């Protein structure tokens with residue numbers, strides 16, 4: 001089934017996909033005539049920014065085929081782009097599929113598609129084949145560039161179309177993408193992950209790390225800027241190891257320096273930075289590059305060096321705190337955010353206290369906190385010292401309280417300051433206000449007009465409301 005056999009170059013592959021879009025367009029048009037209306041679609045995204053960006057690719061292709069996007073799932077074509085990082089992500093999808101089945105009973109011509117990380121997990125395809133026959137199209141993370149062809153196949157048959165690959169080393173550029181936001185965009189700089197943190201399923205479902213060529217990244221960003229984008233978020237599971245395997249290796253720090261030169265681009269963000277590969281040169285590059293936001297998302301996962309070792313994270317508490325110190329020395333106002341897992345197998349109260357200590361010491365601007373979720377196939381899933389759920393829950397609540405108090409305090413400390421804000425939209429509730437973002441990603445509402453959208457202004461943060469500010473032009 002794999003079209004590897006065709007041995008096409010990425011350029012030929014992209015051309016072939018455009019041909020499928022044309023062919024699908026004809027089928028969509030015929031169906032439109034039959035129904036006397038446009039065909040609609042909805043792409044529902046679960047999971048991280050990578051998935052959000054992938055969904056924009058799906059939306060681009062469906063739009064190109066003549067489908068019209070609608071907000072809810074009462075559509076002719078529904079795609080769930082799934083996540084499987086934690087068990088509850090999986091459960092959400094199974095639940096929503098049940099609901100869609102009922103809707104499809106009343107609308108039999110409807111097409112249901114599933115893709116994303118969950119499709120790469122062992123057992124899922126078998127389950128779908130056996131008990132979810134009403135799902136029409138199933139594909140994975142490695143062949144998303146073949147979406148046009150798969151849709152065409154789906155429109156031409158009544159059978160379930162399944163195409164999930166284990167690996168792929170080809171990066172196909174230049175397919176249609178429809179952005180969710182006019183002024184900002186995610187940009188993949190790499191795919192996959194080689195780190196195999198012992199709790200994490202991502203390397204198994206996203207495959208090995210592959211970096212995009214700098215020239216392709218820069219060309220994409222230049223195109224985005226020409227189309228009105230002023231902020232990009234560079235995406236990778238570990239951006240700090242960007243470029244190592246390119247024919248002409250390039251560091252992430254130097255990639256930032258190159259992107260910083262792009263005229264018309266105003267802000268550069270990136271995620272995620274793995275502490276083990278964070279270089280001093282990156283910190284310097286962040287300082288040098290005026291467009292790079294003063295924000296570092298630096299997942300801690302645990303504050304206990306003992307647990308970090310079993311997590312296979314390749315840094316300890318001291319190294320982590322050392323990076324934080326260097327960041328703050330070099331970029332004094334930098335915002336630091338993190339991810340923390342509570343209840344990793346064998347975590348003791350002492351280990352947890354270490355995490356709390358780091359949280360208190362670093363004083364994160366915000367932190368995503370997760371309860372450890374056992375993922376079949378990862379090394380941690382076979383450890384026999386899982387922490388009892390009530391103990392985990394109690395620790396989680398203590399951590400959350402600490403994190404929230406610190407975030408509120410940090411936000412409060414910004415009151416009265418004047419900071420650069422990128423205006424993103426008119427305020428949802430009051431159109432005499434505009435809504436913008438600080439470099440640390442927090443939101444501020446202030447008096448303004450529509451023409452300010454997409455520009456950066458100095459804004460005085462008058463009042464902190466916890467997760468957002470009220471302010472005024474300075």
Ligand code: SAH
Nearest residue numbers: 199200237272299339340341370371372373
């Ligand atoms: N590549 C990024 C993270 C991707 S997953 C990094 O290395 O930081 C996003 C977050 O989900 C992780 O940072 C981790 O905190 C959390 N996570 C991953 N696997 C998990 C699991 N099995 N249980 C709970 N949280 C998990």
Ligand code: SF4
Nearest residue numbers: 193195196197200202
């Ligand atoms: Fe998962 Fe670790 Fe890779 Fe992040 S770096 S995606 S946590 S394996």
Ligand code: F3S
Nearest residue numbers: 047048083084085117
């Ligand atoms: Fe989820 Fe896949 Fe992202 S598992 S977190 S959508 S890489």
